[in-house]
Amino acid sequence: MKTVIADDERMALFMLRKYTQWEALGLSLEGEARDGEELLSLIEKTRPDIVVTDIKMPHYSGLEIIGKVLEMGLKPYFLITSAYTDFAHARQAMRLGVEDFLPKPIEKKELNDALRRITQKGSENKNLVSGLVRNACLYIEGHYGEKLSLEGISGHFYISPNYFSSLFKKEMGMNFVEYLTNVRMREAEKLLANPRYSIGEIAEMTGYRDVSHFSSNFARTYGMTPSAWRKQ
Known part of the structure; x- marks a missing residue:
């Protein structure tokens, strides 16, 4: 699998190159970058399968790079490295479907274990829903x-609305609003089985501030109003 590595620290970049078991993992080093701008250009040129990058670099951060690469229509696996003080910030990258992140200083075994998991995942199934869309669905279902x-x-996932909309529809077979409505209607159906909640309360609990809007969506989904569904 084609791989690029990036870090603004010369020694960290050297260690990535030295520690990685290139041949054993079936990886090829396509290039190195010392800042975000250089990395973005390298990714666009080489179309790598794996990108190993520090989360904080000049010009563009690791998070910004991921968003820009996704908007290019590319879907490499990202492995993020981060200093301990940046660890909480690095967790935000997981929203974008980043495969893993490693604390600095990099340990040889941890690096190769993470890369091995990525190569195995890549060889097992390349048609899975992307990490970004999967995380977006989980976010919707939780909120x-x-x-x-x-x-x-x-905005939560650091990408443009147009790109997110097209990617979501392509991978899920429905647009964002349709998916959100389906989730809300499924939860509303469960809540309607509990007589302690009024229709208005259920509407509010499922994200609707307008009861009539809630009722019309429910009727469109189930062929009857919430009140009629509850009485059956």
Whole structure:
């Protein structure tokens, strides 16, 4: 698998190159970068399968790089490295479907174990829903009761609304609004089975501030109003 590595620290870049078991893992080093701008250009040129990068670099951060690469339509596996003080910040990268992140200083075994997991995943199934879309679905299912929008979700994952919308529909077979509505209606159906909740309360619990909007979506989904469904 084609691989590029990036770090603004010369020694860290050297250790990545030295520690990686290139031949044993079936990896080829396509290039190195010392800053975000150089890395972005390298990715665009080489179309790598794996990108190993520090999360903090000049010009573009690791998070910004991931967002820009996704908007190019490329889907390499990302392995993020981070200093301990940046570890909490690195966790944000997981929202974008990053495969793994490693604390600095890099340990040889941890690096190769992470790369081995990526190569195995790549060889097992290349048609899986991307990590980004999978994480977006999980986010929707955990926050369906809140005010969600295409712009808000895409901002949460550091990508443009247009790219997120097209990727989501391509991989899920439905657009963002349709998926969100399906999640909300599924939860509403469960709540309607409990008589302690009024229709208005259920509407609010599933993210609707307008009961009539909730009722019309429910009727469109189930062929009857929430009140009629509850009485059957």
